[in-house]
Amino acid sequence: xxxxxxxxxxxxxxxxxxxxxxxxxxxxxxxxxxxxxxxxxxxxxxxxxxxxxxxxxxxxxxxxxxxxxxxxxxxxxxxxxxxxxxxxxxxxxxxxxxxxxxxxxxxxxxxxxxxxxxxxxxxxxxxxxxxxxxxxxxxxxxxxxxxxxxxxxxxxxxxxxxxxxxxxxxxxxxxxxxxxxxxxxxxxxxxxxxxxxxxxxxxxxxxxxxxxxxxxxxxxxxxxxxxxxxx
Amino acid sequence: xxxxxxxxxxxxxxxxxxxxxxxxxxxxxxxxxxxxxxxxxxxxxxxxxxxxxxxxxxxxxxxxxxxxxxxxxxxxxxxxxxxxxxxxxxxxxxxxxxxxxxxxxxxxxxxxxxxxxxxxxxxxxxxxxxxxxxxxxxxx
Numbered sequence: 001x002x003x004x005x006x007x008x009x010x011x012x013x014x015x016x017x018x019x020x021x022x023x024x025x026x027x028x029x030x031x032x033x034x035x036x037x038x039x040x041x042x043x044x045x046x047x048x049x050x051x052x053x054x055x056x057x058x059x060x061x062x063x064x065x066x067x068x069x070x071x072x073x074x075x076x077x078x079x080x081x082x083x084x085x086x087x088x089x090x091x092x093x094x095x096x097x098x099x100x101x102x103x104x105x106x107x108x109x110x111x112x113x114x115x116x117x118x119x120x121x122x123x124x125x126x127x128x129x130x131x132x133x134x135x136x137x138x139x140x141x142x143x144x145x146x147x148x149x150x151x152x153x154x155x156x157x158x159x160x161x162x163x164x165x166x167x168x169x170x171x172x173x174x175x176x177x178x179x180x181x182x183x184x185x186x187x188x189x190x191x192x193x194x195x196x197x198x199x200x201x202x203x204x205x206x207x208x209x210x211x212x213x214x215x216x217x218x219x220x221x222x223x224x225x226x227x228x229x230x231x
Numbered sequence: 232x233x234x235x236x237x238x239x240x241x242x243x244x245x246x247x248x249x250x251x252x253x254x255x256x257x258x259x260x261x262x263x264x265x266x267x268x269x270x271x272x273x274x275x276x277x278x279x280x281x282x283x284x285x286x287x288x289x290x291x292x293x294x295x296x297x298x299x300x301x302x303x304x305x306x307x308x309x310x311x312x313x314x315x316x317x318x319x320x321x322x323x324x325x326x327x328x329x330x331x332x333x334x335x336x337x338x339x340x341x342x343x344x345x346x347x348x349x350x351x352x353x354x355x356x357x358x359x360x361x362x363x364x365x366x367x368x369x370x371x
Contacts, residue, residue: 028329133287140265140285141336144292145328147267148281152294169296170370172277173363179274 032139039132046128050121057114064111067104071097235341236348238268238284244345245270250353272356280352280359288338291351293359298331300370309369316362322351323358335359 074097081090167175195201206212238260245258245268255273260266268282280293301309313325313333323335335358337351363370 136285137287137290140283141290141292141326142329143265144267144281144283144290145330145332145334147261147263147265148269148279148292148294149330149332151261151267151269151281152279167277168300168371169294169363170300170367173360173367176275176277176360 029139029142032135032142036132036135036139039128039135043125043128043132046121046125050118050125053114053117053121057111057118060107060111060114063107064104067100067107071100071104074100236284236289236343236345238266238282241268241282241345241348245349245352248349250349252353254353254356256352270352272352275356275360278356278359278363280355282348282352284341286341289341289343289348290336290338291348291355292334292336293355295325295333295335295359295362296366296370297333298327302369302371305369309366312366320358320362322354325362335362 074093078090078093078097081087081093203212242258242260245256249255257271257273259269259271261269265283265285270280270282272278272280278293280291282292283290298306317324323337326334326336328334335355337355339347339351343351
């Protein structure tokens with residue numbers, strides 16, 4: 001099981017901020033910085049050992065291939081000797097073949113173990129890389145948060161004209177809503193005024209007073225059609 | 232490897248951008264370690280979005296509320312609800328930082344195209360307001 005998440009949890013829990021303590025100087029930050037340095041060292045070590053092991057792996061691979069090639073060549077020679085009826089030579093070549101095969105087996109074992117180690121180191125590198133990235137992000141987020149907090153405080157005093165600490169989230173949202181309602185009201189008032197200027201209201205008033213005819217109602221039309229059909 | 236975004240570039244782009252829904256931004260780089268881009272969304276200056284970039288990601292963070300603002304005895308229920316919402320909510324996830332600050336964030340590849348970063352910030356800002364609205368019963 002990979003342990004990168006566990007390491008991160010430990011690091012995050014490791015230092016709880018003391019009230020009023022500046023984050024940059026806090027024990028929490030020092031713990032995180034130390035964790036980052038450790039992870040970086042681990043990563044560098046893993047990388048350099050990977051280089052060594054990969055070099056050995058390549059060498060083992062080459063050796064295995066050479067032996068395999070030599071074996072298949074000697075097999076062909078043995079066949080040819082047998083075809084030509086030269087049993088004596090065939091026997092000698094077969095002996096050489098036995099030596100080659102005896103050499104191949106341990107070389108293959110070496111190659112397999114190197115391949116396994118390379119895989120393991122690569123997993124370590126990936127895990128450590130993740131831990132490192134997560135720790136760095138954690139530090140970046142916390143530092144950003146501290147910066148953002150300062151900036152937001154400055155912002156709050158710029159807009160609300162107070163030096164008080166930040167207003168709560170709920171109150172701030174209420175303020176935005178109130179501002180929007182005000183804007184809506186203002187726009188509605190502007191629209192009403194425009195209507196007035198166009199005389200919409202005057203028309204309505206005149207209609208109400210019976211000075212001008214209102215548009216025919218559904219009932220009036222039905223009444224008229226009924227009268228028509230009676231004729 | 233494709234081109235990496237920089238905060239300086241985003242600052243320029245955000246100050247000129249208008250989204251499809253008409254959202255506009257005021258972006259400003261805040262120097263420090265790390266450098267942070269503060270993006271004030273038009274009409275929502277109470278909830279800025281903060282962006283940082285490193286070799287692994289573009290991180291967009293918006294603050295929600297502090298643990299101290301949560302009504303006594305309701306933290307556990309709230310945390311469960313936030314976890315339940317984490318998957319269905321588009322592009323954003325919830326987190327708590329060391330100072331007990333609840334945040335909503337989105338992280339993207341450092342080589343994301345600009346339009347996607349703008350879309351991310353727009354969505355994050357919308358999600359911020361929705362989240363506070365939805366969870367206001369838990370807040371003082």
